[in-house]
Amino acid sequence: MKIYKNVQAIDIAIERILHFISSENLSSGEKLPSERFMSETWGIHRTTLRSALKKLNNINIIELIPGRGIYVAPKKIKRNVQDAHSMTETMSELSLDMKSYVINSKIIKCNEDLAKKLTASVGDDIYILQRLRVLDEVPYIIEFSYINITYYPFILNYDYNKHSLYRAFSDHNIKICEGFETLKVEELDNNYCDTLNMDHGSFVYKISGVSFDKDKNIVEYFESLSKVENVVFSSRLTR
Numbered sequence: 412m413k414i415y416k417n418v419q420a421i422d423i424a425i426e427r428i429l430h431f432i433s434s435e436n437l438s439s440g441e442k443l444p445s446e447r448f449m450s451e452t453w454g455i456h457r458t459t460l461r462s463a464l465k466k467l468n469n470i471n472i473i474e475l476i477p478g479r480g481i482y483v484a485p486k487k488i489k490r491n492v493q494d495a496h497s498m499t500e501t502m503s504e505l506s507l508d509m510k511s512y513v514i515n516s517k518i519i520k521c522n523e524d525l526a527k528k529l530t531a532s533v534g535d536d537i538y539i540l541q542r543l544r545v546l547d548e549v550p551y552i553i554e555f556s557y558i559n560i561t562y563y564p565f566i567l568n569y570d571y572n573k574h575s576l577y578r579a580f581s582d583h584n585i586k587i588c589e590g591f592e593t594l595k596v597e598e599l600d601n602n603y604c605d606t607l608n609m610d611h612g613s614f615v616y617k618i619s620g621v622s623f624d625k626d627k628n629i630v631e632y633f634e635s636l637s638k639v640e641n642v643v644f645s646s647r648l649t650r
Contacts, residue, residue: 422595424455424463429472432483443473443481470596470614470639509551513571514606515541518560528621528632531559538566540576543606550607550638557632576631585624587631592620599636607638614639 431443443449446464450457464481467473474482521535531537538560544552556576558566569579577587599607599615607615616637622630 420455420459421463421466424453424460425467425596427453427455428463428467432472437483439483441483443483445480466596472639509544509546511572511575512543512545513540514543514553515539516571521559525557525632528629529557529559530629531561535559535561540571542571552638553603553606553636555634558630562628563630580624580630585630587622588625590620590622592618594618596639603636607636609638 428443428449431437431449437443444452446457446460449455450460453460455463464473464475468475471484474484476482517539519537519539521529521531521533521537523533525531525537526533526535529535529537536559538556538558540554540556540558542554542556543550544554558576560566563580563583563585565583566576566579580587595617596614597617599609599611599613601611603609604611604613609615616639617634618637619632619634621632624630
């Protein structure tokens with residue numbers, strides 16, 4: 412039996428649990444396997460697994476009920492991190508009317524870090540769009556989009572309080588076909604606590620990645636911070 416011992420063992424355990432919930436299509440209130448089963452089947456130390464379960468319980472993904480077991484927590488907005496849908500499309504499919512508000516936008520010069528993420532050149536003009544997603548007057552998600560306006564100058568011609576980024580690309584016959592995303596749970600930066608109406612020390616989902624067009628060109632680098640009590644993400648397990 413393989414035992415994971417590196418410093419990311421708890422992240423591996425969390426990923427395994429989330430993958431199991433997703434692959435088994437477990438719904439709110441359905442029971443997960445026992446702690447012993449998960450530890451022996453996945454090769455994860457019991458102490459690591461307990462830490463992962465406690466963390467998922469604290470952010471309302473699962474419920475640990477003494478004497479009964481481990482259960483999926485009440486249903487939340489669910490989004491597959493590996494699809495190429497915009498958040499607007501995702502909410503539409505769920506029959507939810509999520510509003511988007513621009514809270515900041517600016518043009519910066521591309522640095523080395525962004526150049527690697529966007530396969531751009533240092534010094535290119537990069538448009539940064541920061542938006543807040545609100546559902547039923549409750550702030551859910553902060554999104555950051557980074558777009559190279561050297562290749563997509565039309566992106567500056569839209570009011571993103573009224574239109575989505577995907578609409579802008581679609582209007583210019585650019586279809587977002589796929590993306591690469593990573594998901595992790597981290598403590599929210601204090602600078603964003605007021606925006607999301609969260610206490611200091613709260614945890615959020617952080618998703619970061621890139622979107623590609625049909626020719627495999629990188630169209631956008633993005634990051635998002637999502638309230639864990641309202642949103643749950645699923646993904647295909649890869650190692």
